[in-house]
Amino acid sequence: MGDARKFFHHSEPFAMRRGGVLPGFTLAWESWGTLSPARDNVVLIFTGLSPDAHAASSEADPAPGWWEFMVGPDKPIDTNRWYVICVNSLGSCKGSTGPASINPDTGELYKTGFPELAIEDIAASADLLIQSLGIDQIAVLVGPSMGGMTALAYSLLLPEKSRHFVSLSSAVAASPFAIAIRSLQREFVMADREYRDGDYHDWDGPGTGMRLARKLGMISYRSAEEWRGRFGRDRIPAERISDKPFAMEFEVQSYLDAAAERFIGGFDPNCYLYLSRSMDWFDGAEHGFQPGGHIPKFESARILGVCSDILFPCYQQQEIADILETAGIPVSFEELGSIQGHDAFLVDKDGFGPNIREYLDAL
């Protein structure tokens, strides 16, 4: 497997929103397509909490990306036309600087010594990459989930930089229900003795806490309706049932276990805690993003939400659309009937693909 990642190194001090300063940072990023001579065909994608910059396959890295159905030649975000950039968030552990990186001032891992991370820091750091590429304008800013919050933060910090905006299953600010779920996930990790107040030796340290956090994540990412049809009350085969007390018996439990297994070991627990908390903190209203307030100067916007999403429910998509509309921005808001909940943007190819294609083709 190749690696199509590029690394942007910023070697100046970087002041963060909540008061910390990084002596410098690195961002991992990937790109697809060709930058036009006028540099006016840039699609900038911010990601959800866990994905890396590998949104789609390419010659350099043929492994399928996390948004394989969306990005590529002749795909909805058509790389024959667009120069697509996807950035691994500051604070993540997929090549960008974060709590799992070495602090150059000490030669040790940052761990919980990493400064408090805000969604705005993810946006501002990514813009330094964009500037380094000589790109003055983003044609289309795209963000699903946490990436939608980051895209909103980016455009609130730089209100004239992006021409068009695609927000998917995101929010102006987290709901108390989402805060409850995410803060409980963080508690699981911290309650694991192997977390050792963030000073664990390897990522697998608080594996139990991460596993439990991911299972709750899956409960919040998918939907009861999907599982009803997919698993019902199906049992796992008797020979796979452990003889331990209270062992797994239902297929839905086995599904959660497999999802958790795939996640742990692939994600640094401190990075997870930092990114998770940044979503709870983010609030567009702190920038004046409210009716009649400080609104980015988009030429158009498409806002997509999913009825079965309990983490970023549809009323939150409506709220984004309503605020943009008060500033006279042509907004198309659509509520998709996908049954996969918050994760639908990752898996409901037929729901999201044609919708994004239609929007981008008309630009």
Add this chain to the structure above:
Amino acid sequence: MGDARKFFHHSEPFAMRRGGVLPGFTLAWESWGTLSPARDNVVLIFTGLSPDAHAASSEADPAPGWWEFMVGPDKPIDTNRWYVICVNSLGSCKGSTGPASINPDTGELYKTGFPELAIEDIAASADLLIQSLGIDQIAVLVGPSMGGMTALAYSLLLPEKSRHFVSLSSAVAASPFAIAIRSLQREFVMADREYRDGDYHDWDGPGTGMRLARKLGMISYRSAEEWRGRFGRDRIPAERISDKPFAMEFEVQSYLDAAAERFIGGFDPNCYLYLSRSMDWFDGAEHGFQPGGHIPKFESARILGVCSDILFPCYQQQEIADILETAGIPVSFEELGSIQGHDAFLVDKDGFGPNIREYLDAL
């Protein structure tokens, strides 16, 4: 504070549904009102997972009960008319025999040596109490949540014993979403090192696991809509924010913490695991409870559900009503607009009270 509990001791072996045998058992129960000479005014209430038999205050125990607004003189379940019995479930730790009780065969606590507990065992054991009181017929069988499953099990085991049926926020069988949540709660408890495979020394042992389980419980018992109005993004006062990393900051986190604090220490972890699992296992279809199948001979039924309930969603209430209707039973099914989710039956006095009153008054 007095104690209005009575204790029913059954001293014969009790064969349980999944194969175990108890050498005998005790059930704690309370009653309100007066048994009519014809013994035809009995309302039997089964409870949710955690409540005890103290549904309402009385002279002997003036402390408010868990269903204080519902049970009492001139209340919706009017004790001037009805002789109301509430039973603490077999397997619980509120006076009835369960994993936290002493096994008379060994002189030690049962702990995980308690036989596997099914909802049907809770129902069948309660019927031995009813028989001991010389009661041949239940006028109205009432069950909210797990108590609704128990009431359904009771009437499937004894299809001619109950004349009327009130089911609140219950289900014919748990959905995979509910199984996912409950099995994750059980994992939290078992992942706590202090659980020691069930051999902890006192109930506070796996306190962290129980706390986390209760927090997830609250997330599943209430609703996003309620919290949106109740907490929004309110912060707790700065002086109450700990200086630990990732400390609580939002009121919704503090609310969950307080709810968890009230729960732990009051409930035995093994009992919790046994009762929780019994809900995942229960499936009315195993008794033929399906259209055209084995249907209790109720004279009437009222089925209540709450739109905002994510744990026992409204389609599950509709399912109970539909199955009863296929047998020609007059069923009134109502979907209440309460915003408190699954817990609404405990707190939405104005939603549930008049509804139950109207149904019972017409009998």
